[in-house]
Amino acid sequence: MTDLNQTLFERAAKVIPGGVNSPVRAFRAVGGTPRFVQRAQGAYFWDANGKRYIDYIGSWGPMILGHGHPAVLEAVQKAAVDGFSFGAPTEREVELAEAILAQVPSMDMVRLVSSGTEAGMSALRLARGATGRSKIIKFEGCYHGHADALLVKAGSGLATFGNPTSAGVPPEVVQHTLVLEYNNIPQLEEAFALHGKELALLMIEPIAGNMNFVRASVPFMKRCRELCTQYGALLVFDEVMTGFRVALGSAQSVYAKEIPGFKPDMTVLGKVIGGGMPLAAFGGPREIMQQLAPTGPVYQAGTLSGNPVATACGLATLKELSKPGFWDALSKTTQSLVDGLSAAAKKADIPFSADCQGGMFGFFLLPELPQNYAKVMTSDSPRFNKLFHGLLDRGVYIAPALYEAGFVSAAHSEADIAETVQAASEVFATLGKT
Numbered sequence: 001m002t003d004l005n006q007t008l009f010e011r012a013a014k015v016i017p018g019g020v021n022s023p024v025r026a027f028r029a030v031g032g033t034p035r036f037v038q039r040a041q042g043a044y045f046w047d048a049n050g051k052r053y054i055d056y057i058g059s060w061g062p063m064i065l066g067h068g069h070p071a072v073l074e075a076v077q078k079a080a081v082d083g084f085s086f087g088a089p090t091e092r093e094v095e096l097a098e099a100i101l102a103q104v105p106s107m108d109m110v111r112l113v114s115s116g117t118e119a120g121m122s123a124l125r126l127a128r129g130a131t132g133r134s135k136i137i138k139f140e141g142c143y144h145g146h147a148d149a150l151l152v153k154a155g156s157g158l159a160t161f162g163n164p165t166s167a168g169v170p171p172e173v174v175q176h177t178l179v180l181e182y183n184n185i186p187q188l189e190e191a192f193a194l195h196g197k198e199l200a201l202l203m204i205e206p207i208a209g210n211m212n213f214v215r216a217s218v219p220f221m222k223r224c225r226e227l228c229t230q231y232g233a234l235l236v237f238d239e240v241m242t243g244f245r246v247a248l249g250s251a252q253s254v255y256a257k258e259i260p261g262f263k264p265d266m267t268v269l270g271k272v273i274g275g276g277m278p279l280a281a282f283g284g285p286r287e288i289m290q291q292l293a294p295t296g297p298v299y300q301a302g303t304l305s306g307n308p309v310a311t312a313c314g315l316a317t318l319k320e321l322s323k324p325g326f327w328d329a330l331s332k333t334t335q336s337l338v339d340g341l342s343a344a345a346k347k348a349d350i351p352f353s354a355d356c357q358g359g360m361f362g363f364f365l366l367p368e369l370p371q372n373y374a375k376v377m378t379s380d381s382p383r384f385n386k387l388f389h390g391l392l393d394r395g396v397y398i399a400p401a402l403y404e405a406g407f408v409s410a411a412h413s414e415a416d417i418a419e420t421v422q423a424a425s426e427v428f429a430t431l432g433k434t
């Protein structure tokens, strides 16, 4: 039988670099042919051959309700009839801003944009404009989109700033970016002692989903907050992945439960707030947000920002998330997946650790949960690749790289979880002991 995924991939590679419009889709880390998606419904999608998969990517996070949720579909269809884009304001943008602010009270105002990259890049400019400072801290393993200043790896020491991780980024552009180890309090303190008064911001993924699933420890987060306050740097939470995904109030609400009065200064959102459409946002206190054009000197704009169809999709999605019982049910499904996989791995004597929050999870082929990027990278990658392909063959689609998080939607049933755990048990049995 012809593999239609292969045919499409070959055709794609002639007209699109690498055959994909975002690199991780190309399966480079795990090998093999990417699956071209034909359609999706609920917890499943079907590839070009018509094979069904249980989807644990959900478009890398946005599809928290599953695919084709009837209320969301209806809202999008209605909005499309009224027009795709106007370049003039609409009531729906106001409604979406209000809906976001109602759940994330650290923000007084938000601006809507079209991608997480754009939101992170704009938040960075605003924080620099508002503080009049240039230097920034980010952490190894955290991804904040592909703005030049954020494509950085650690330099040779704390006195030196970062090195670009991409060709095309001039070293001068990242000379203000300091890259630190996640969850390392002494290093954080040292960096602030050296550079604190010149720091515009510290940007962090509170639960880092771009190195699989690594939580910032409560003492580490507390110290980030204290040092930012002490030195006048802005604490910027990149919640593009965790926002409305790990809890209705986002990851900051999870930390606020552990650290009384905790809140970040600014928040970056994306993924779930668009429900699968290109939509993202950044926000913070009124006095900071009013530094943005047209009320302030920090420039920021977008032809498709606050797009009427995307905002309809986001609003309909957020509405479902605030229904009673939604988070209990979602968390229970995610937990049963994590518990099932852990038990299956234990039975097969495979080193395994896993964690989850709300509808987001991560697992490692390591005996203990790693606390930073270097530890994540000690994970057994040939084994992960075998696991990935074993699951894929059995109709279970997880992220095609060991440093990516996983996502469960409200459409995943206990039967889907049981099928997944059964598939994993079969694959674990073939992985061999260490």
Ligand SMILES: *Cc1c(COP(=O)(O)O)cnc(C)c1O
Pocket: 114, 115, 116, 117, 118, 120, 143, 144, 145, 146, 205, 209, 210, 238, 239, 240, 241, 270, 271, 280
């Ligand atoms: C996905 C992601 C981004 C980038 O968002 P895009 O919409 O892909 O540009 C930024 N930060 C985090 C934490 C993300 O997970």
